[in-house]
Amino acid sequence: MGKWSAMWLFTRKSVTGALFGLTISDRYGSIVPVTGSSMHPTFSACDARFPGYLKADVVLVEKFCLEKYKFSHGDVITFKSPTDHKQTFVKRLIALPGDWVQVPESSEILKIPEGHCWVEGSSGFDSREGDTCDLATPTNKPSGKKEGYRENFTALIYFVTDYLLFQARFIQLLNLHLPFASRP
């Protein structure tokens, strides 16, 4: 009898703990390991599979900012990949809605539409350099230069800063789809 009641107590405690943990990680902040090299000077790259995964930089992600929705240029954010909602990306916020951005490696200049933003890997070490292969972001191919930047980001973003003080934010990323009606 004592064994069963102890087990019951243990399950109850763990369920309560899970409830608390989920709520806190959903609403206030969580911990995210960063694999992939696109943020190299800020976060080091590591193998995305199991043993190497343990060596990943672990960052604290803060989500209070999702309430006010205020972001600034240069914030490091995490967000759901626009092409695969199960993947999470970590990138630096370069331009906010209404800003003008020059598409790298081309002379095209575009205005960031409402509700979107422009993100890149850490400055100085991203797919512009040519030889970086991003483990976590297969869309960020070194060869498909334009593709890397034209990632169609309309996603959930959390915000992370450089050191171990992190903020999570919720924003929509760049979506370069022009309004369909205005397409040729």
Place this chain on the structure above:
Amino acid sequence: MSTAGSRIASFLRGAAARFGKVPWREIREDAFERAALVLKAACFVHVVNAYVVGIAFVRPSSTVRGPSMLPTINLTGDVVAVERVSPRWGSLAVGDVVILLSPENPRKTVAKRVLGLEGDAVTFVIDPARGSAFQTVVVVLVYLLQVPEGHVWVQGDNIYSSRDSRQFGPVPYGLIQGRAFCKVWPPEAVGLIGQKL
């Protein structure tokens, strides 16, 4: 004077004794227990709302977004029950009504119907109002395109007054918050939301 002083002193002594008799320990434990219970309940509500089933109020926030789901969802706004399981499992189907963050303002949620999953070819009419007005001259502009990977094509039911994928293009799956499956309020409109196309 001395009697008054001793009276005050005895009153204070009595008050101290009574104060000492109050079961502070029990009160503290009880308060702590109750607060923990409230917190647990709040966490439970959050988890159920975020992972299993929740309630969303679909309201006409602007003239454009208001009537976009007109035959299905009322102009004044309905309360719908939203289940979060099928978007998470990736089992959304064409025809489902979904609640998603607006791609133009991420603080807003809108209700739309999924009309194409990734890889599907979608045709749509750009300006249906113009198309019906000049039916003799066929000016119905029809587009054909393929929904890219990880995206869905969403449209309002009221194609004449809806801001949807026809304007902002296919929408990433990550923006979908849940599938609306049941109308809860107003009482005369209670019922399931079907996969009508």
